[in-house]
Amino acid sequence: MTLPGARGAALVEWVSGLALGVIGEAPGGDHEAVAAETAGYARATAEHPVFTADQQGPGLAAEEAVVVTGTGYHLLRFVEAPYEGGVFLYLWLDRAQANLALAMRGMRELADGLVLV
Template sequence: MAGIDVSLKDMMAIDGAVGAVVVDYTSGMALGALGGSKDLDLQVAAAGNTEVIKAKLRTMEALQLKDGIEDILITLGTQYHIIRPLTGRGGKGLFLYLALDRGRANLALARHGLRGIEERLDV
């Protein structure tokens, strides 16, 4: 099992990673963050992506979908943003957020890597 700091380092080791955050989506607060830049404020990203998760959960409830979110992908011109809610024990209400440089990242490998990090994360 890995803690938040190790998981953030593992997320940043994914090819093309520019920022990684573990977020509590009940509050929008980042529990830990690594990377980012002047153009990618990870605290703002954590709060904003909390609203994305909450909106999707409300929509799923309104549609009466009895399913869970595996991940949410946001594709920008130069970046991929992956939001992955945690499903393991102790991870309820948390999500992983990974920003990738689109020119350097392999999206399939990044999603696979996040799945493994989620499985190892112990909060």
């Protein structure tokens, strides 16, 4: 939450849509609803051949996804988990205040430091 423009963040299990942890605000004010909605987007991204690295079929997609809206950026960073499914970091940024490149770099560093057991 120290990144410029950061409004809220979550760690989400992308198969179930369960928020494992949240901080800050959520678009619309409901972290659980945002977790479920972004998990649907994450699943589509990870499973659709257009977005997979080899474009040969389902598999883990590119490591990051960015959704740009009129007022914000929504960043997803996929993180490998030691169990079935996976998790992703979700970060909501105010577009007027955020530095997208800095935020993506910060998410990579955070993801690299996560220890999931």
